[in-house]
Amino acid sequence: xxxxxxxxxxxxxxxxxxxxAADFVAVERDVVCFGFDLDWLRRRLAEDHRPPVEQAEHxxxxxxxxxxxxxxxRLCLFDNDTLTGTRRAEVLAGHxxxxxxxxxxxxxxxxxxxxRDSLRFAGELDISNRHAMRVVRAAAPDAIDVGSLRxxxxxGAVALYAATHQRMRLLRPRLITKRVVELxxxxxxxxxxxxxxxG
Amino acid sequence: MxxxxxxxxxxxxxxxxxxxxxxxxxxxxxVNAAPSVPDTTxxxxxxxxxxxAVTASGATVPPDMTVRVDLRRGPDGVQCVVxxxxxxxxxxxxxxxxxxxxxxxxxxxxxxxxxGVAIEPHGAGSRITVMLLTGSWAKG
Numbered sequence: 001x002x003x004x005x006x007x008x009x010x011x012x013x014x015x016x017x018x019x020x021a022a023d024f025v026a027v028e029r030d031v032v033c034f035g036f037d038l039d040w041l042r043r044r045l046a047e048d049h050r051p052p053v054e055q056a057e058h059x060x061x062x063x064x065x066x067x068x069x070x071x072x073x074r075l076c077l078f079d080n081d082t083l084t085g086t087r088r089a090e091v092l093a094g095h096x097x098x099x100x101x102x103x104x105x106x107x108x109x110x111x112x113x114x115x116r117d118s119l120r121f122a123g124e125l126d127i128s129n130r131h132a133m134r135v136v137r138a139a140a141p142d143a144i145d146v147g148s149l150r151x152x153x154x155x156g157a158v159a160l161y162a163a164t165h166q167r168m169r170l171l172r173p174r175l176i177t178k179r180v181v182e183l184x185x186x187x188x189x190x191x192x193x194x195x196x197x198x199g
Numbered sequence: 200m201x202x203x204x205x206x207x208x209x210x211x212x213x214x215x216x217x218x219x220x221x222x223x224x225x226x227x228x229x230v231n232a233a234p235s236v237p238d239t240t241x242x243x244x245x246x247x248x249x250x251x252a253v254t255a256s257g258a259t260v261p262p263d264m265t266v267r268v269d270l271r272r273g274p275d276g277v278q279c280v281v282x283x284x285x286x287x288x289x290x291x292x293x294x295x296x297x298x299x300x301x302x303x304x305x306x307x308x309x310x311x312x313x314x315g316v317a318i319e320p321h322g323a324g325s326r327i328t329v330m331l332l333t334g335s336w337a338k339g
Binding site for chain 1: 218219220221222225240243244246247250251254257302303304306307309310311
């Protein structure tokens with residue numbers, strides 16, 4: 001299917017916005033960003049080992065948080081909760097299509113997505129979203145990519161441990177995350193930290 | 200230069216946080232401790248332990264109550280003080296506490312040798328002090 005020339009995303013979280021933008025950069029050529037305050041995008045591109053994108057010194061022509069402009073397509077990323085009903089209708093009418101980027105869980109702090117047979121965590125796991133580990137229990141993945149998990153509290157690590165059925169690899173953990181997991185499960189009976197990108 | 204000057208000054212600040220939604224707390228500690236903690240990993244370790252101290256304190260108060268955090272930043276390091284509504288036993292690095300509220304704090308304090316935790320009686324309850332002392336990691 002040919003993607004729309006000029007699509008939009010009405011993002012429900014910064015992690016979703018970053019994920020969709022990074023995916024666009026991964027497949028498109030010569031991408032230029034129109035927008036400011038793009039630390040969230042640079043961070044995600046670095047986590048995904050993508051090169052930084054060129055930033056134009058202009059705001060998004062569509063009034064989006066950012067517009068990504070490649071040789072073939074434009075993608076405008078809006079934050080859904082900042083749009084009024086009228087403005088949302090204008091945005092939808094002004095674009096050829098809407099990008100769908102579903103998650104297994106996304107509360108604005110932690111986003112869990114399925115990537116082939118694995119899961120990917122992005123954001124922060126703490127007392128406010130420990131219940132999301134039910135997703136892990138249900139999915140029973142062999143591995144979770146935690147390269148974009150920027151905070152894991154001890155209770156979150158305990159919940160993750162309790163949610164696993166068998167040994168599970170945690171790919172690309174940050175140093176503090178790795179330390180918390182190894183203190184909790186020193187013999188790696190269930191949670192195995194894998195620092196290299198390729199597991 | 201500005202960072203070096205900020206590191207030499209003593210600054211004190213306090214704020215109240217929802218212990219059941221600690222994301223804002225973490226931003227606050229990160230931003231306000233950063234001038235004294237140039238090492239990002241040390242800063243993340245400090246943030247983790249303060250997060251656990253506030254989560255532990257939150258387990259002792261009704262759901263609608265906030266938890267106060269006092270932060271002192273100076274050339275000797277960073278200190279955060281978190282009040283707790285109930286008496287808590289002191290923590291030892293070597294022995295895991297039987298108290299479930301304290302177990303996660305105990306786990307977090309073992310992440311970094313540079314981050315210390317002290318629990319003292321305070322009125323009818325306790326006070327958790329989290330300290331990150333300036334060490335060799337802070338040079339430069």
